[in-house]
Amino acid sequence: xxxxxxxxxxxxxSFGHMITEVKKQLFGIEAPASSELTGWRKYFNSYTLQxxxxxxxxxxGVLVLSAAVYxxxxxxxxxxxxxxx
Numbered sequence: 001x002x003x004x005x006x007x008x009x010x011x012x013x014s015f016g017h018m019i020t021e022v023k024k025q026l027f028g029i030e031a032p033a034s035s036e037l038t039g040w041r042k043y044f045n046s047y048t049l050q051x052x053x054x055x056x057x058x059x060x061g062v063l064v065l066s067a068a069v070y071x072x073x074x075x076x077x078x079x080x081x082x083x084x085x
Contacts (some may be wrong), residue, residue: 037045044058045051 037047037051043051044055046055
């Protein structure tokens, strides 16, 4: 039976943590320090809790905005034109 090179026992509830640990152990990829992140990557990243939160909020914001635009566009088409006769 093949053995896994990953030596850490990680609960299934922390999938994001599991991916991070696998990257560290298999590929040697480390998360950058906060001072290394510049520009938009400082606010939207998958390494810090603030970056993850901002990504989620931006996604929800785009969904709400697109739904609002759709509803407003749909209401404009429903307005009946008054008869001219």
